[in-house]
Amino acid sequence: MTEALCPGTNPEPPLMGWLPGARRVVSPNFDARPDGEAVKLVVIHAISLPPEEFGGTGILEFFTNQLNPSEHPYYKEIHALRVSAHFLIRRDGELIQLVSCADRAWHAGASCWSGRARCNDFSIGIELEGSDDQTFRDAQYATLNSLLTRLRSDWPIEAVLGHSDIAPGRKTDPGPCFEWSRIEIQRHESDDEPRHSLAK
Numbered sequence: 001m002t003e004a005l006c007p008g009t010n011p012e013p014p015l016m017g018w019l020p021g022a023r024r025v026v027s028p029n030f031d032a033r034p035d036g037e038a039v040k041l042v043v044i045h046a047i048s049l050p051p052e053e054f055g056g057t058g059i060l061e062f063f064t065n066q067l068n069p070s071e072h073p074y075y076k077e078i079h080a081l082r083v084s085a086h087f088l089i090r091r092d093g094e095l096i097q098l099v100s101c102a103d104r105a106w107h108a109g110a111s112c113w114s115g116r117a118r119c120n121d122f123s124i125g126i127e128l129e130g131s132d133d134q135t136f137r138d139a140q141y142a143t144l145n146s147l148l149t150r151l152r153s154d155w156p157i158e159a160v161l162g163h164s165d166i167a168p169g170r171k172t173d174p175g176p177c178f179e180w181s182r183i184e185i186q187r188h189e190s191d192d193e194p195r196h197s198l199a200k
């Protein structure tokens, strides 16, 4: 029997930018990073679909362009958007990867950091299942910290910021319930000059 006939028995081949420990739900909402662009920034987001509801299929349907506009009034507003982060961390801490870190996921939109626009070009987006009004779970912080450690080993990451930091006035996520003190890589709040808080 050839390997092709029994794919379930073979380990997944390593692929550029995909983490072996994450469940893959592949999104089409990405394209190539600009030539020579390294990942320097991690952007933390929060999302719940329907809003304030957890555990459903809405987020993954949204990020894979399968949201049914008739299922919820809010879905009518957003179903045609073409967006995705690289990662989603669910309430129970499950890590799902939607886009290779080597590619540019469409997560940040109009944004600016360190004097540069278009943060998608040089960032990795991580969505936490959550909202502005509800605390995040211990399991989510644990998965996030493991993920940040891994990303830091793979890329020259200079900062970890919230979506609200790079798109102020337009975005509020991850919101006031996100406890920055619980992540192990320090954030940078202003964009005046490059910082090096990762150096220990």
Ligand SMILES: [Zn+2]
Pocket (backbone or CB within 6 Å): 044, 045, 046, 107, 163, 171, 173
């Ligand atoms: Zn966001």
